[in-house]
Amino acid sequence: MTHHPSPLQRILTLLSLIALASAAGTGTAMAKNRELIKNGSFSSGLANWTTLASDGGVVGSFTAAAVGAAAPRSGEATPLNPAGGTLYALADQNNRSYQVLAQSFRVPRTAKRVILTYQMFAHSQAATVLNPALFDIVGVNQQARVDLLKGASPLTATSGFARVLYNRGADAVASPTPPPFLSYRFNLSRNVKAGRTYKIRFLAAATEEVMNVGVDNVSVKAR
């Protein structure tokens, strides 16, 4: 004799299947959310990061700095950051120069959504001058800048960006107290292509006065 499930049993079976499917869906989405940046918290100093500086970094560089401590070269104050742990990356100088901090990442072939987040403060001791020749330190050039570079672009690229992320010069100008770390979030899904490589590049250009650029908690998540 064939057993026919009652209408109630059918509904219960259907509900449990829906529950299983939604649980599996959630699990899959979480598993696919991949972090593409290494040592984004700078807890391992500048490991996994590339730095570049004019004069080979003699008068200025990005260094792994203690959160809240005075900047190592200029002695300028820097902001506290409750989310910053003990270390972050800081550009500091004591003469006209530029400093670059960058990391490459490859967007997975299956990626449909790519989200960039980071924390940064940009504190200029002089009025900012947005020189389009970003690495010109002979002329007047006083700015913080963040770009998403295409993988083939050199670290010193001045055009052809995948996306410009910060180009307003600084958060605060000639103020004794440093501005706070700000949190940034960019949906890069339309700026990047699956399977391609990109670089996030932070730049400090300082020809007039000190330009402190602090960076922490850099993350690129893809799923």
Ligand SMILES: [Ca+2]
């Ligand atoms: Ca940190």
